[in-house]
Amino acid sequence: MIREPQAEISWELVRKRNFVERLKAVKGGLDVIRDLPAMIEAGYEAVPEEDFVRLQWYGLYHDKPKLGYFMMRVKIPGGVLTPAQLRTIGELSEGFGRGHGELTTRQNVQLHWLELAHLPEVLAILARDGMTTTGACGDNVRNITGCPVAGIDPEELFDVRGLLDEAAAFFIGHREYSDLPRKHKITISTCPHQCNAAEIHCIALAGVRRDGRDGFGVRVGGGLSTWPRIGDDLGVWVPAGEALGVLQAILDAWRHDLKYRMSRAKARLKFMVHDLGPAGLRARVEERLGRRLEDGALPPPPDEEFDHAGVHPQKQEGLFYAGFPVYLGLMSGTTMQRLADQVAEFDGEIRLTRRQNFIVSGIPGERLAATVAAIEGLGFPLAGSGLRASAIACTGDPFCNYTVAETKGKLQDIVEHLETVFGPAADGLRINLDGCPHACAHHWIGDFGLQGTTLRERGPAGERLHGYDVFLRGGLARGAAIGRPVLRRVPGPEIHRVIERLFRAYLEGRQNKERIQDFFTRHSDEQLGEIGLGPGAALETVETGGDADA
Amino acid sequence: MLEPLFGADRRDLLDEFEAGQLAVEFDDATPQEMIAWTLERWGPRAAICTSFQAEGMAILDMAWRIDHRVRLFTVDTGRMPQETYDMMEQVRARYGIEVEVYFPDAQRVEGMVRRFGPNLFQRAVEARLLCCNVRKVEPIRGVLERLDAWITGLRRDQWASRANIRKLEIDHEHGGLAKVSPLADWTLEEVKQYNEEHDVPVHALYAQGYTSIGCAPCTRATRPGEDPRAGRWWWEKNAPKECGIHCPIETGAFEHELDAMLNPHRGGPRETVR
Numbered sequence: 001m002i003r004e005p006q007a008e009i010s011w012e013l014v015r016k017r018n019f020v021e022r023l024k025a026v027k028g029g030l031d032v033i034r035d036l037p038a039m040i041e042a043g044y045e046a047v048p049e050e051d052f053v054r055l056q057w058y059g060l061y062h063d064k065p066k067l068g069y070f071m072m073r074v075k076i077p078g079g080v081l082t083p084a085q086l087r088t089i090g091e092l093s094e095g096f097g098r099g100h101g102e103l104t105t106r107q108n109v110q111l112h113w114l115e116l117a118h119l120p121e122v123l124a125i126l127a128r129d130g131m132t133t134t135g136a137c138g139d140n141v142r143n144i145t146g147c148p149v150a151g152i153d154p155e156e157l158f159d160v161r162g163l164l165d166e167a168a169a170f171f172i173g174h175r176e177y178s179d180l181p182r183k184h185k186i187t188i189s190t191c192p193h194q195c196n197a198a199e200i201h202c203i204a205l206a207g208v209r210r211d212g213r214d215g216f217g218v219r220v221g222g223g224l225s226t227w228p229r230i231g232d233d234l235g236v237w238v239p240a241g242e243a244l245g246v247l248q249a250i251l252d253a254w255r256h257d258l259k260y261r262m263s264r265a266k267a268r269l270k271f272m273v274h275d276l277g278p279a280g281l282r283a284r285v286e287e288r289l290g291r292r293l294e295d296g297a298l299p300p301p302p303d304e305e306f307d308h309a310g311v312h313p314q315k316q317e318g319l320f321y322a323g324f325p326v327y328l329g330l331m332s333g334t335t336m337q338r339l340a341d342q343v344a345e346f347d348g349e350i351r352l353t354r355r356q357n358f359i360v361s362g363i364p365g366e367r368l369a370a371t372v373a374a375i376e377g378l379g380f381p382l383a384g385s386g387l388r389a390s391a392i393a394c395t396g397d398p399f400c401n402y403t404v405a406e407t408k409g410k411l412q413d414i415v416e417h418l419e420t421v422f423g424p425a426a427d428g429l430r431i432n433l434d435g436c437p438h439a440c441a442h443h444w445i446g447d448f449g450l451q452g453t454t455l456r457e458r459g460p461a462g463e464r465l466h467g468y469d470v471f472l473r474g475g476l477a478r479g480a481a482i483g484r485p486v487l488r489r490v491p492g493p494e495i496h497r498v499i500e501r502l503f504r505a506y507l508e509g510r511q512n513k514e515r516i517q518d519f520f521t522r523h524s525d526e527q528l529g530e531i532g533l534g535p536g537a538a539l540e541t542v543e544t545g546g547d548a549d550a
Numbered sequence: 551m552l553e554p555l556f557g558a559d560r561r562d563l564l565d566e567f568e569a570g571q572l573a574v575e576f577d578d579a580t581p582q583e584m585i586a587w588t589l590e591r592w593g594p595r596a597a598i599c600t601s602f603q604a605e606g607m608a609i610l611d612m613a614w615r616i617d618h619r620v621r622l623f624t625v626d627t628g629r630m631p632q633e634t635y636d637m638m639e640q641v642r643a644r645y646g647i648e649v650e651v652y653f654p655d656a657q658r659v660e661g662m663v664r665r666f667g668p669n670l671f672q673r674a675v676e677a678r679l680l681c682c683n684v685r686k687v688e689p690i691r692g693v694l695e696r697l698d699a700w701i702t703g704l705r706r707d708q709w710a711s712r713a714n715i716r717k718l719e720i721d722h723e724h725g726g727l728a729k730v731s732p733l734a735d736w737t738l739e740e741v742k743q744y745n746e747e748h749d750v751p752v753h754a755l756y757a758q759g760y761t762s763i764g765c766a767p768c769t770r771a772t773r774p775g776e777d778p779r780a781g782r783w784w785w786e787k788n789a790p791k792e793c794g795i796h797c798p799i800e801t802g803a804f805e806h807e808l809d810a811m812l813n814p815h816r817g818g819p820r821e822t823v824r
Contacts, residue, residue, distance in 0.1 A: 019706045019707040020713045044791070050710040064807075065806070066790045066791035066792065226566070226716070228567075265577045265717075266577050330819065335824050404723060408819045409819045412819045412820065436722065453722040454724060456695050456726075464805065489725070489726055
């Protein structure tokens with residue numbers, strides 16, 4: 001009953017079937033910036049929605065409700081910020097937003113409550129300080145991420161900062177690569193812990209040295225959202241000097257194949273890798289390059305995920321870096337400026353991590369204790385907050401138009417409950433809480449993945465009640481896997497107890513030193529449902545494809 | 551309260567992973583294929599939700615040709631234009647099916663009108679949202695609570711920020727039932743062409759220049775070239791920016807706006823920003 005894809009796909013057909021391709025053909029996303037003054041003149045109400053979609057090319061989305069305020073995503077390639085840049089972001093949040101920013105799972109910073117009329121000034125200030133929002137959203141190469149301690153970690157294979165910055169600069173605002181079939185996520189790292197979530201990126205370059213030469217294995221076709229997929233090994237080894245060319249060739253193979261422009265539901269690179277297999281994509285890439293790539297392989301996976309928390313010596317003699325937890329990934333503009341002041345004293349850097357925390361680098365040994373104490377004093381204590389570092393939630397309420405349930409507020413309830421019950425035993429537990437299926441907080445790969453939903457039942461005043469689907473068995477590193485929804489529509493007020501029961505079962509029942517992912521994998525859905533819901537519970541467990549109702 | 555549509559609350563719900571895989575498989579499916587699969591899987595636990603605009607009518611016609619037992623529901627808000635009631639009659643006559651008409655909760659309407667007056671929607675955006683909620687959104691939610699799948703007329707080109715909808719999604723706004731949008735990749739022209747070719751009844755207000763059909767006092771005709779949004783709540787200033795063509799309940803946007811306008815700080819963390 002499913003039609004075979006058309007043999008010949010024309011641009012005409014693409015634009016007939018795909019509204020956003022039509023929109024881009026009328027006026028490209030990058031071109032909207034020329035119209036910004038006219039849009040401001042006309043006023044928010046009068047601006048056609050198409051132009052708000054195009055503003056995604058500059059990192060802008062409607063805040064909620066859609067009354068004229070915007071979320072702005074600032075790209076931070078590799079997550080590395082100078083103190084001056086962080087200070088500027090803090091000042092912008094106070095001057096044009098409502099005084100706070102959020103750290104994201106892709107090393108961006110997001111501000112909220114910006115007004116249309118202020119956008120030109122905000123963009124100009126960011127540009128003045130070497131930052132951009134160009135391509136932060138929309139059909140672009142998004143922020144290129146990496147290991148947050150690139151260039152300073154003694155264990156890294158080689159320094160990729162030059163390549164990462166070069167690639168970021170190349171793709172930002174590049175007209176050809178700003179009309180992709182859909183968003184595109186690249187990560188580049190030589191971190192021995194492979195801390196950068198290569199498995200879920202469209203393309204990941206993973207450091208591999210060969211005969212004394214720097215180079216990369218290449219992983220392609222990962223992604224989450226509603227069609228999660230762990231990326232595959234392209235089977236090649238690419239010398240570091242050719243890496244940018246190979247990135248372009250992969251993008252070219254994808255963006256010129258109109259099959260991936262017919263529908264946005266199937267446009268991302270992961271669908272192409274799924275269709276062709278890694279060998280098929282490799283052949284297309286080699287065709288583009290006009291030469292064979294050397295055979296190669298990804299580095300073997302690490303045993304565990306890693307976040308570079310705590311204090312460590314750098315490869316630079318006498319310098320240290322320290323990773324601090326940011327509770328819920330939120331930071332006030334004032335704190336950003338104070339943190340920037342601290343780090344400016346020794347000309348260090350602030351490096352954002354994908355678990356929404358930050359690392360301060362370049363701390364001279366003689367200032368280490370004082371600096372760490374001062375930053376802890378800003379509200380980022382190193383000790384006793386391992387769960388606050390590892391638990392993440394997406395933007396969610398009150399900002400995001402997509403979220404169905406509370407996210408950061410609910411995460412706070414869960415974290416504080418688990419801290420009370422388990423103390424340090426819960427440190428490092430990866431709770432990934434999302435408000436909707438878009439999976440910005442990666443619920444598919446958390447130790448506990450939570451996705452917001454609503455209950456069928458209503459509250460006493462007829463109000464909607466929030467619930468969460470619980471995803472287990474997902475994770476990165478060795479045995480990387482997409483989790484499955486095991487418990488469904490757990491009421492919001494119950495969710496922390498469900499996690500408590502499952503986590504306790506793991507602590508008491510783990511064999512040897514098995515990871516929580518492995519513990520959940522060797523238990524059936526029914527067993528986990530019984531554990532999670534506790535004695536006497538009558539919640540519904542998930543059935544796939546059959547009659548439901550437990 | 552409404553009568554339960556079925557005695558037992560027996561549910562057949564997709565899980566998120568399955569829904570994501572199916573949505574991709576179905577993305578190339580024709581509307582008829584999508585509808586046939588939905589009716590086959592859920593039978594009377596699926597229903598078409600319509601306000602008798604062109605999309606809903608095309609879906610009804612397609613579904614009826616697949617299975618005459620297809621269910622169709624609508625909400626009579628109490629403020630509908632006569633032409634909408636005429637459509638109900640035409641559908642009954644043409645397809646020989648019952649139109650399941652649901653009404654708002656009488657006490658809720660009485661309380662609202664007594665307190666704020668019958669024309670409260672003209673006064674303030676919040677009052678209008680309340681009126682939409684009581685008269686239309688709550689009754690729809692009540693029906694959805696008793697279904698496993700609903701079929702909507704959403705199309706990706708109705709509103710630019712709606713362009714990523716799938717033909718099959720889990721509707722997390724409404725308790726996790728399936729939401730099926732068979733016309734997602736059709737244009738309005740294709741819908742109209744289908745309706746012409748199949749002699750599908752057409753709402754009479756289209757001939758009077760309406761681009762959007764809802765409650766009588768809140769919908770008007772638009773001039774050629776005028777923003778279709780001008781056909782709905784045209785007097786409002788500072789209303790959440792939404793598509794003026796299709797009820798945002800079908801996208802979940804309505805509920806988000808109501809929450810955000812009435813409880814602006816709900817869901818945020820407490821005193822945690824460092």
